[in-house]
Amino acid sequence: MPEASAAPQHDVAPDVMHDVVIVGGGPVGLLLACLLAQRGRDVAVLERRTERSGRSRAIGIHPPGLRALGRVGLEAEARASGVEIRDGRVTCEGRVLGSMSFARAGSVWSLPQLETEAMLERRLADLAPGALAPGVEVRGLRDLGTHVQVTGDRGGETVTVLARYVVGADGVRSGIRDLVGIGWASKPGRAHYVMGDTRDDTGEPSTALLHFEPAGVVESFPLPGGRRRWVAWVRRPPREAVASQLATIVASRVEGRFDPEAAGEPSVFEARQHLAERMHRGRVALAGDAAHEISPIGGQGMNLGWLDALLLDRELEHAIESGAPYEAFERYDRTRRASAARAIRQAAFNMRMGAPAAGARLRVRNAAVRTLAVPPLRAVLARAFTMRWL
Template structure:
């Protein structure tokens, strides 16, 4: 691995040997920090941002993700703040192709990621008040065998932290992944979408609506506060997008229920898929989007990262107790790579189903959706949608 920057100095308490340094203070890094702090472990979280982005991102908390948040005492708060999505329905040209209830498989809870991160940050402050450091840009990483040295810039000053283990939870553009020399392999599944939130005028406050239209999928999901998120497939990135542009796209494909007057600024994104060629090296491991980039269509990425955190928490504790770090991380890698590969395949399937279709292809796709929406396939599909198999 590259060595830490020359001339780095230890300041304040940074000469302390932490049990774990987590790079990235998003939902995955914060959950892992809470889990470790609950065990009484000395954990430090380094977050590059000085304040959280208000940009619209993940909203879906699936049953495994809700259980993970419950491990740090947040399940009741999620239920109180979020909206329960109890069912889903797929249509095309106004005709229902299939519907399913999530009650038996477990409902999905809708809560903006910004609020989820705020909950986790408050919980971490309760467990370890000085664990989270904002404004730290990690620039160097050195695995010394017995421990890892992490160096970075904090407001123009170089800081160095020592830790028994380091976890990179710093997103798809992970600097830790690059510093650790871990490859990043592209996987099938790529598409462009435009997304925005507005008032919910559908009359379906607990239903996920998927419109598999010939011109491309339009999806919508309930949000807290009587609002709704809309996501629409587009052929290429739009040079300029505002509420009116998104409303026009929605109205051209489905009944016009996107109110531009009540909407925030939409965003355009490209869904891509990658998997790290390895999820650990020595005493450094990757988690969440740093380890696997999953299409957000279906809402799997954040929840998949939380399951990474649950297993890492157990394996790191085992490693500290037994002094056998490499075996622990190898078990983590085998388990979580397999789950990530399944999620990538499911997301690629979702994107293919939501792509434009006409003629025979449209008829075949709609027939497949109808088949999947009847027993016994309906129960399997509900289980996959709610991520019970990951």
């Protein structure tokens, strides 16, 4: 694990009744754990991995996400570690279709997820030393009415943990969601992309560049350290992405230069969208990607999960204090599923706009982008891009 791995590991004591056990030590699970620890709650985080992947993942911290980090005292560190994206521009075949400033809606900050997780992990170690238990794969849950029994495997040894409430923050392939029998409904929006990071040669270190090209969208975003992330739509994903392939795709569509010599290992991914049929069952709730899979185009997933964590923190506190978990989780379910549904619709729209287009369809799409990029719709678009409405 990164720097925070020096923190003491949780002993996963079977005779301790925790207030909350969180399954999944990604950015959502860690933020929720920090929020609960600040309230003085006994929280344990069970994480299957023993070290974090260095592969390029989420980078965008939107204004609501920045405020969420501020709730655990990390806003200043996120700003200092990240790079500010102050504006965006949309082009097609070298012509500017529209531009927007985020001055009023609030800037987006770019910080690789690995660094964000390390920051949250260090904060959790300060608030609740030993709360994070790496290397534990949860295999079973038993909701006993008054509490939940969690069983897992740690290096071949069976571990048992007791908690008043359990939160599944274990990603799109959530084992917790399956264990409690919550359905996973497919939603519109699916596409393939190649993504990679390299040196920023655009000369625009604070601008998001969206190239809505006839052959498919190419997006690029600033990263800390003078680097830039490139994401390109592809009809068929290559079996194994290499930097030279992504450089060829970028060069064939836009003037921007992706330098393969300065690039890390690219990744290929399929953007898909799903929504859990409900976000809780009994004393178990879902949060983040375990509850909703959102296309990463637009960078909404991690921030949406953080907003889940903010509300779930309040509802868990109410449930622990009042002893009425079901009413609290029903409010959480209604509010957060509605937000996730809006985010899914927005992401599906983004994917449609970035798909290949030609002839009349290309002209109509470009006209629509130009319309959205003028007042007053430009302000609405900026609010949507920065997630102010979720």
